[in-house]
Amino acid sequence: MHIELKRGSRTKLYIQIALTLADRIRSGLIEPGTRLPSVRKLTSDLGVSLVTVSKAYAELEAIQLITCSQGKGCYVRGVQESERSGNIDKMYPVQGNGEKNTPWNWQMALVDYLPRAQLWRHFDTSPQVRYELHMSAIQPELLPTREIIESAYRLSSDHPERMAAYGSFQGDRELRQTFADHFAERGSQVMPERMLITSGTQQGIDLVARTFVGPGDVVYMEAPTYTGAIDVFTSRGAKIITVPMDDEGMRIDLLTRLCDTHPPKLIYTIPTFHNPTGITMSAQRRAQLLNLAQSYHCLILEDDPFSDLYFRAPPPASIKSMDLTGHVVYLKTFSKVLSPGCRVACAIADGSVLTRLVAAKSTADLGSPLLTQKALQSFIQHQYSAYIRQLRDELYTRLSAASAVLEAHAPPGMFWVLPDGGLNLWLQLPDGIDMRELHRHALAAGVSFLPGSACYVGEPDTSNLRICFTVTDMERLCEGLRVLCNVIANEAPLKGGAAADRLPLI
Structure with missing residues (x-):
């Protein structure tokens, strides 16, 4: 080895x-x-x-x-x-x-x-698991799968030549124009020429890492952060430095001090409905982070899987929308909220950064499949806005139900904060719990979760875990949370304890 x-x-x-x-x-x-x-x-x-x-x-x-x-x-x-x-x-x-x-x-x-390769390890579960709360996803029955399949069938029947030709390395021009219209409706002007279609956000992260990060390069990330990103940057031999978060996101004051000693090559962030914590970075912090990247001439990789899934007001504008000098590579996935099997996302970048990413994409897979791009393009253009409004309402209903179960059954010393959007809840457990034993006992009881250690570099012992409140139906969600709370209580029968720290439902 x-x-x-x-x-x-x-x-x-x-x-x-x-x-x-x-x-x-x-x-x-x-x-x-x-x-x-x-x-x-x-x-x-x-x-x-x-x-x-x-x-x-x-x-x-x-x-x-x-x-x-x-x-x-x-x-x-x-x-x-x-x-x-x-x-x-x-x-x-x-x-x-x-x-x-x-x-x-x-x-x-x-x-x-x-x-390191933690992502695949925590993706699937064993057949004994009845309540799958570990994977950050949306219940398949809520997705527009039938409409997308019908669209793909029409396209392949009416235009068989599309199955016999390579698509553009940069991605289908019509889809990129549809994405441009999508961003314009949200106040961000992006030309199709500045976009690259990728096979999901994971490929986007990998392309950026393979193109711009080598052994010993300094990469900053939030602590905790997305497991798959840790895997990618670790595999490149990067020197990963993590920055703690508060309720406004990454601590820019701490990041600034660290950069004085270890100048960054790249800063990876999930500023909107962060995975796994659900925290949203404030507009002020976003501007500070961009200023920092400009002063060090480094890249920001802004990962945005959830910004359309807000429950009250839209989140602050993306960091990319403020970027006039090409310091930000912005990744936006549509497969998460439409069809995970289609694996369609886009990267937005400027200048030679985009050129180099397109070159990396061409050597990776010769371009994303054209049929899936066309199938999603039609849905996004004509049906996405109405669909996403309905989906937000349904997901918020499930968050409310999850919150009610936790309030009723969580053991003393267990804390959480309700997110303003996204798919996940980040739970702080009572002190003294052996997380490996808890995970083993929870799986034996038929419920899965993502151990918090998987979201940290070096996987330190942590008393956090992530559950997804959108991946299963309402009945199994509530039942699974009750089972999980019971397992946690049995692992740490503490006396007393403060009430859960949570924001009011909105």
Whole structure:
């Protein structure tokens, strides 16, 4: 495996090794039951001392990620899901040294460059989960799937030539014009020539990272933040520095001090209905962040998945709408609120930044599928405005229901703040809860959530979790929250406690 050591860093080498291995274990890239390289082997591979590797393994054992025994080596703790449910144990019995003798053991010798990949790990759940609250998505029954399918069928039947031709690398011109009209209705003037259609926001983040971020480049992010973005920037070898948040978003005062010591290459932010916290950055902070980027000649990557899903008043204008000098790359997804399977989003950028992103897109996939672009274009042009108003009402109804259940069943010491829009609730749990045990017991009870640790760089122990109040129907949402509150109460039966800190419903 590839472990990149920064020998001039203030972080000790054994900590760097331990952190890298911890990321890979938690991401599932090193599977439970896998035997880690011997101390001597890893010492030779990395060019460090035996003591350094021994201390790294001791750190991993202390946080219960691995178990080591004299003469047998160190193994990743836990049992694979596939081993619990299949016949692997019978097919490939464990050897005397405790290692499973499977025909793919040799693969551990293959070097890969994925230091972390949490997104896929928390995307799906096991069949035992009845209440899926972990994934930030909208219940499929609320989406205009039938209309989009009918549109795609008409397009493919009436214009079969579209299935036999490549689309533009930059994206369908008609769709980009429709997006331009969409933004103009919201007070932002954007020409179609400044847009790039991407296969979802995730590809947009990846294109920006692959184009502009290399090993050692400083990337600032909110803490916590979107798991998939952490994965992308970590895979580029970036030096990620996180900035705490308050109720107005990223702390620009702290960011400014950090930039004096570590000048940024890129700042990643989700300023509107932030994922996972739901916080919206104030207009003043947005302007301050743009000024900071201009002074350091760095990029801001503004990720906007939820701005159309407000419950009362529209959020502040995007940072991109204030950008006159090309410092902001703005990502806007439509697949989240229309059709996740279509994977359609757009990036807005200026000058050579856009040119380079289009070039990166061309090498990634030769352009997004034309049929899905055309199918969504028709719906966005003619039906989107009425649809999104109705969807906002429905999502707010579910937030109200979730709030009522939490008020009635949350144990003492549990806190949350109701967001002004978006899909997620960020819960602060009572002190003293073992989050790994809570996650395990919740899954056993049939309810899933996203552990807060997945939303932090380095995955520290945290007493937060994220639930999505829009991913399932109302009955299962309320039932699942009651089950979750009961599991939390059983994990931390605290005496007393303050009432939940929440904003009034709007």
